[in-house]
Amino acid sequence: MTAKTPFRICVLGAGGFIGSHLVPALLRETNADIEAVDIDLHKLECHDLRLHKVKGTVRDLDLMGAVTDRCDLVISLTALCNPSLYNTRPLDVIDASYTDLVPLCHRCCDRGRRLIHFSTCEVYGRMAIDSSGERTETMMEGQTSLMLGPMDRERWTYACAKQLLERRIWALGKHHGLQFTIIRPFNVIGPRMDFVSGVDGEGLPRVLACFMGALMVGEPLRLVEGGSHRRTFVGIDDFIQAIVKVVKRPDACAQKILNIGNPENEVSIAELAELISAAYVRQVTGATLAGTQEVTAAEFYGEGYDDSVARIPDISRAMELLDWRPKTSLIDALPPIIDDYVSRYASVLAQSRR
Numbered sequence: 030m031t032a033k034t035p036f037r038i039c040v041l042g043a044g045g046f047i048g049s050h051l052v053p054a055l056l057r058e059t060n061a062d063i064e065a066v067d068i069d070l071h072k073l074e075c076h077d078l079r080l081h082k083v084k085g086t087v088r089d090l091d092l093m094g095a096v097t098d099r100c101d102l103v104i105s106l107t108a109l110c111n112p113s114l115y116n117t118r119p120l121d122v123i124d125a126s127y128t129d130l131v132p133l134c135h136r137c138c139d140r141g142r143r144l145i146h147f148s149t150c151e152v153y154g155r156m157a158i159d160s161s162g163e164r165t166e167t168m169m170e171g172q173t174s175l176m177l178g179p180m181d182r183e184r185w186t187y188a189c190a191k192q193l194l195e196r197r198i199w200a201l202g203k204h205h206g207l208q209f210t211i212i213r214p215f216n217v218i219g220p221r222m223d224f225v226s227g228v229d230g231e232g233l234p235r236v237l238a239c240f241m242g243a244l245m246v247g248e249p250l251r252l253v254e255g256g257s258h259r260r261t262f263v264g265i266d267d268f269i270q271a272i273v274k275v276v277k278r279p280d281a282c283a284q285k286i287l288n289i290g291n292p293e294n295e296v297s298i299a300e301l302a303e304l305i306s307a308a309y310v311r312q313v314t315g316a317t318l319a320g321t322q323e324v325t326a327a328e329f330y331g332e333g334y335d336d337s338v339a340r341i342p343d344i345s346r347a348m349e350l351l352d353w354r355p356k357t358s359l360i361d362a363l364p365p366i367i368d369d370y371v372s373r374y375a376s377v378l379a380q381s382r383r
């Protein structure tokens with residue numbers, strides 16, 4: 030470890046998908062003590078003398094005061110990041126993405142703590158456009174305009190709140206000395222992702238969890254607007270490797286915004302449905318497929334939904350600053366996810382259908 034490596038790190042939202050992968054990696058790859066904070070820590074199964082699990086929320090100002098006193102680095106991961114919530118619980122989404130985190134950012138600034146904040150690729154909005162409104166292929170941190178939809182498309186409450194927090198952090202950095210790095214993840218996938226509806230959560234999770242839920246009960250995979258929208262998916266191991274490097278390179282990453290994703294893994298959602306169906310049949314004995322079914326966005330998500338039509342990150346900044354590049358293909362990323370869903374849910378789902 031270099032002298033700059035922090036010795037006590039607070040991970041807020043440590044019990045979520047990304048947190049449950051990041052905390053063990055930080056224990057492995059640094060000497061730091063970790064304070065892992067979340068209301069639900071059941072996904073974080075690891076134990077270590079350097080790991081301190083704390084049940085709590087970012088809304089608890091006393092707790093936030095205490096962790097920013099104790100820790101050199103704060104990593105903030107908390108979010109309500111399922112698109113089905115953006116138009117059904119917009120006020121909660123705005124609070125979770127912005128209001129609740131403002132005091133934390135100021136505390137980090139006042140106490141001279143470094144902040145690594147997880148924002149979102151959603152801030153780029155519907156599509157990649159440059160400053161004159163021309164479409165570009167990739168989304169670039171320093172050049173792409175941020176294009177959100179009109180007010181009645183409540184989808185964009187999340188992106189707008191996330192963008193405002195980014196702007197606040199940026200201003201705290203530029204005018205008040207906060208040392209920060211902002212991460213914009215592009216569709217991270219891996220084991221321990223979202224819930225399955227009706228088992229350990231209600232409503233709609235993100236696309237891979239929707240597809241796995243349907244595959245395990247033999248229902249068709251639903252393709253919103255024909256599955257024409259495009260995404261790039263990055264495997265969790267590649268993603269975590271980049272974040273550990275951000276932690277270890279405070280000077281190089283200071284006051285930077287970084288796209289972290291895998292532009293090579295670009296597919297339409299219809300193609301993703303084909304890939305995961307084929308992998309599922311290869312992997313799960315006796316599996317049968319029910320095909321796909323097209324649905325409109327209004328049927329699936331309700332009024333006020335909107336979408337990013339395509340989202341490809343330019344990752345040259347991250348590659349240069351971190352000496353990193355993602356390696357896992359989409360085909361290779363899917364089997365561990367299928368295993369994880371099948372081991373966690375298949376028997377519960379089978380019982381509930383008896």
Ligand code: UGA
Binds near residue numbers: 240256336
């Ligand atoms: C979401 C969040 O809004 C982002 O903040 C986050 O960065 C991102 O996930 C992520 O996973 O990193 P989005 O990609 O729109 O963004 O989330 P999904 O719910 O996974 O949807 C992807 C696409 O699949 C959308 O076009 C959606 O309409 C479609 N979809 C979803 C289907 O066609 N069928 C489904 O069953 C579910």
